Amino acid sequence: MAITKIHAINRSTKAAIKYIIDPLKTRNGELVEGIHCDVPTASFEFEMLADMSHRYNGNYERVGGRDVDGIRRHQSAKSYHLIQSFSPDDHVTPEEAHAIGVQLMRELLGNDYQFVIATHVDKDHIHNHIVFNAYSMMTLKKFRSQPYITANRIKEISNRLTAEHGLSVSLRRDEQLEKNGFVHEKDVHQSFRAELRRRLRFVASRATSPEMFDELCEQLEITTTKRGQDRGYRLPDQQRNIRDKSLSDIGSYTSEGIKTTTAENADDQLRLMALIDDVYGMCDSLDDLTFMLQQEHDVTLKRQRNGSYQFTFHDGTKMPAELLPPAYQLNYMNEHWHDPNALKTKVAAPDVLAEYQEQTKSKMTNTETLMDLSEDQVLSVDEKGALVQLEVPNEGQLTVHLNRYELRGDSDHLQVALQANYYYTLTDQSGKRPRAVSIRGEALIHAIDLDQGLNPELVKVPPQAVFGHSDKGLTITLPDAGYERVFIPNDAVNYDRLHQQYTVQIGSHWHYNATPFATLNDPEPKSVSLTGAALKPALKSTQPMLGRWLIANRQRQYMKAQQADVKRLSTMLGELRANHITDRQSLGRQVTTVKAQLHDVQQKIEMLHDKITNYNDLAKFIFTRNQYQPIIDKLEDVSPKEQHRLTKKYQHEINMYQTAVLHLQSRDFNPLLTNEEMASVITDQEKTLRSLEKSLKQQNIMVNKWKDIADLMDDLQGEPPQEEQEQQHHHDIER
Structure with missing residues (x-):
């Protein structure tokens, strides 16, 4: 089994790399490799590329959020640390594990990112540690890490690679199946941490005091523990607490954060209750309440997409309707408009757990669909799962690994249980570089049926x-x-x-x-x-x-469709005349020509892609040398005592400069380019790439256009029959 994890590094990339290349864990460094960087200076090279990116693209790192315990939250990621662990039962060799790790990064990042990979053999299970730069060598832009989506994509790629090597894969539902023998109807891919965040967010939107916050947590089956100012939260069946600071980047669920949030809620609640008291006597319905609040106090009430209601004050402050006391809840007021004492009546509080479950009901529904797999689609089957290949519309031949808990039946009649709303990662290996494609389960269901010839x-x-x-x-x-x-x-x-x-x-x-x-x-x-x-x-x-309205609506749709067909035929006729195409042979040659032009543009983009990557790899050293050259010049013009002081002060900058110079010397490449000249070259390359990408887009349009014309010619020559054409012609004249 290969388990994958990824987290951002926003403090010290150097410390992370130092840890993963430990000689005691990597056979004295034999299982360490740097891709697009030298391992001893990898952290410097990562920083050089980041500095150059900030110089040319601007520094848009996140600096928002509030301070928590003196630490600024929302710090930007400098690099990422990925871990891939193999099961001891697989008996994988360190060299094979290392190769799988490199292949995983190639498919995840292409050839655009620097990374250091180290295979550790100090434990019972062999595992890869990979630290990769957050900045692309190609675009000088940051890697986009999306919660859950990126982790799932890495898992899917890893599963397919391990399956191809005959190893086991990480399972999505093994813990639940081992414990209960079945899968709960709730979202099986959610974690304790994600569910805990959802429940705490629900509580924080309704609590008006720290005491009420704790009471609502208890009703939602959240166990809260306190140690001084630190808080821990735990769900049923969860063995360890999760710390408050790790559940929110801005400390929303710390003791201080709870005090702040509940105090704001209490103020908003009292403020809105006073406004409702002022207009309640003039209202006979929810529409009246909405109108009076808007007219008298500039407060809007709107229904959200999830069915809940939200108030918005004139200053932009938003408040969920659920924050109001029970007597002010909209469903209660809706039944007591003519009761002058309704708002003063003591009403029992609602069942918070039932309310939460109702709100998340749509997320708790299992949408699994059982699909038959044909022999042609299944490439291999073992006790760990199945490797499946199929034709996906608009994507081509793709492969996907399905683990054994998703499979049903036996080798003679294999079935797979797919979730319509879950995203699956498939791989296209037809090109020069493997390409990962993420599609929804519903699209995968369609593809399996169509690939088997089971048309709707x-x-x-x-x-x-x-x-x-x-x-x-x-x-x-x-x-x-x-x-x-x-x-x-x-x-x-x-x-x-x-x-x-x-x-x-x-x-x-x-x-x-x-x-x-x-x-x-x-x-x-x-x-x-x-x-x-x-x-x-x-x-x-x-x-x-x-x-009657339906007849008119259908008539309008008919006219629109007729106009679209006339326009399509006119466009086709104009293209055929403009290109002097008079028969099917010349049309076939035209389609072949535009496809060849498309292939030529694709090759040019590939070549320019490699050229830009190599240039930026060298440019970061020149940029660093130019950036810190004034410090080196200053050291040569001062006294030894001042030189010693400045060396200590600028030790990091000097190390960066020396690293850049050594790399330029080792590559026998040391042009005296200024940063402005390099910026001009990078800009010109980007313009050329954008121009080629624009040409690629236009060429794709041309290919699709001529393919459509060819398909339309086939349709016109084959169907409909002459009698039906004449019948439709007479019908159109009558209309």
Whole structure:
């Protein structure tokens, strides 16, 4: 099993590299390697590239946030530390583990980042430590690390590489399965830390005092421990506390942070209660309350996307409606508008745990779909999982590793349980460099079906079921099935202008967003995911309920589609005439020509990419030499005593200068360029690259355009038949 972790280094890259290259852990340095940098001077080289980036791109490091215990939070990452640990049961060799680590970084970062990799063999399990620069050698911009997304991407790449080497992979749900034998319906990918943050954020939005904060924590099953001013939090089944300072960058859940937050909440609560008291007697509904607060006190009340309500004061202060006391809650006031004593009545506090669970219900739903895998799609299967290859629309042939807990059945009939809302990382190895592609589970479900030739069923939509049609898709209504609206994306919608009939592509495993009708028990229902298997019978059994407005709406859509087709045919005809294309052979040659031009531009970009990377690698040494040359010159012009003092003061700068000079000498490259001249070269290279990328974009458009023209020619030559064309022509004349 290969477990991966990543965290940012915002203090000392030098200390991190010093730790990972420890000779006692790496066979006296045999298992240490620097990529695009020399290991002894790697921390200096990282800093040189960062300084040069700040010089040319500007220094936009985060410096916001407030001080906590004298430490400024929100410090920017200087580098990143990635750990890849292998299971002792795999019996992997140190050399193989090291090679897998290098390949992991190549696929994650391409060839654009400096990194040092060290394989440790001092424990029972062999593991790689990798420290890579936060700044790209190609763009001089920072690596974008996204919470959870980056970690999942690293895990997926590592899983595929270890599977290719016959090793085990890290499992997403092993702890829960080993403990319970099943997976809970809540999001199986969430961690204790993430869930704890969600619950504490929920508590902090409702507490008006530190005591109330602790009470709400207890109701949400959060165990709180205090040691002096330090606090620790723990959820049920969690063995160790998580410190308050590690749950928030700005100290929101420390004792001091809680006092500040709850005091602000109390002030906002009293302020809003006084305004509601002032207008409550003039209100008979929630709309009245919204209007009166806006008119009298410039306070707005709006419903959020998650169904909750939020007040906004005239000064921009925002306050959730849940912060109000029970007697001022909107659902309670909605039932007591004509009761003058309603706001003074003592009302029982709501069940906070039930309220939290209801709010997160949509995140707690399991959306797994069981998919059959064909023999052609499965490359290999073992006790650790399966390596699957399939054709993904618009992406080509991709591979993905699925761990054994996602698999069902046996080798003769293999199935996989996919989560529609989870992101999977697939790999494209067709090019010069492996490319990682992240797609949603729903797109992977579509790809598996289409790769097996299981095309979606074409289902006619009854005219009375059409609610509306936009550029994004078709909205239908199914009252007999209990759904007010069901949305179908436009790429799955076809419209027959001749018969004025909508036809939609419905896959049995595919999911569609649906909104149920409101009921007394559920006046504000949340959207649900409806499978194609449930949608097809509902569509086929829809009863008539056609309105006049629907006829007019369909008529407008018909006219728009007709105009779009005429425009498309006119454009095609103009392109054929402009390029003197008169037959299919000349059209085929044109398509081949634009594809060759596209390939030529791609090769030029590859060559320029390597050129820029190599130039920036050398430029950082020249920049550092020029930056610190005045200090060296000053040392030569002062007395020995002053020289000793200045050397001690500028020791780091002198080390940086000496490192830069040694690297330039070792490469026999020491041009007397100024920083301004280097900036000019870098700017020119960036302009050339942008120009080529623009040409690449235009060339892609050209290729797609000529492919569309070729496809349209095929359609016109094949379908529809002559009789149908004449029938449609007469129909258009009549209209």
